[in-house]
């Protein structure tokens with residue numbers, strides 16, 4: 365079951381029992397390249413202020429009962445975990461959380477840390493969810509965004525989502541860039557394409573902007589509930605800066621600078637591939653088909669161009685490009701036949717026979733080719749994938765350009 369929905373139901377139950385939440389619930393996205401993960405690799409956490417052991421026991425019972433009731437445990441990919449922690453934030457916990465967002469951690473590591481700090485864990489099936497649950501508790505948020513999620517009534521699950529598209533365009537017009545990723549090439553991008561309970565999600569900088577946006581969206585189906593999460597989405601928290609290509613490892617995400625070392629080429633399926641190198645080594649980078657028009661920019665790269673690439677390494681060791689900054693375009697040249705005295709570009713007269721003018725018939729036996737700079741269809745600066753291909757954690761350029769929006 366959608367973790368955010370379980371969280372929303374749990375919180376309603378806890379509140380109806382008079383329990384108080386401290387701050388907003390948090391939606392923490394973990395390493396998008398971890399091989400064992402759920403689709404969005406998200407986990408949620410929240411803080412409760414409880415005044416006695418009896419209330420604590422009651423809260424735990426409500427949470428566990430709800431998780432058991434709502435989890436789709438017959439789905440082989442569903443391995444929920446719940447963690448309870450009473451105590452201060454520790455350095456260990458924060459470091460563990462960052463590792464879970466950027467690298468790989470094992471269930472064993474999560475369990476060892478939980479034991480060390482005195483966190484209580486509950487595993488369902490293989491219980492891998494414990495990894496994310498513990499990370500959601502400990503994740504620092506030097507930068508953050510918010511997401512408002514509206515949920516559907518159960519009888520609408522799996523049906524086409526009915527949202528007035530014009531109202532979403534208007535909302536985007538009125539609230540962007542305080543909200544973002546609402547549209548993709550003019551089409552609605554706030555609705556997911558999976559049969560989950562989410563009707564739509566609006567991403568933004570502040571809760572106020574999200575509530576304002578929500579008021580503008582005309583839903584043509586009932587909304588069961590709405591929840592706002594504080595989140596690490598769109599902060600680039602998954603990316604580690606690395607200065608050696610040779611040090612790059614599978615299943616991790618990086619910001620890496622290098623020089624384009626091959627002409628980009630298109631492979632079957634429409635993916636665009638090129639090589640990037642630095643003094644330490646060389647690696648393959650890809651803009652995959654779902655990145656759509658972003659590929660047009662990648663295809664224009666040429667050997668010698670200096671770029672910074674943002675993205676993660678999949679199981680084949682190829683870096684999936686999410687974003688790139690072109691630092692320097694290396695001038696590219698072509699070599700043309702010389703011009704005739706009459707001004708016309710000459711043609712080859714045959715192997716080792718020099719050139720012949722197609723207009724006046726003039727000949728040249730030994731003349732150098734003319735070096736001509738090729739115009740580039742690319743400018744220095746940032747390029748990013750479209751909204752539809754953006755990973756939850758990727759920071760959109762609108763947040764990079766407006767530094768006041770990046771809280772980190």
Ligand SMILES: [Zn+2]
Nearest residue numbers: 704706721724
């Ligand atoms: Zn001529």
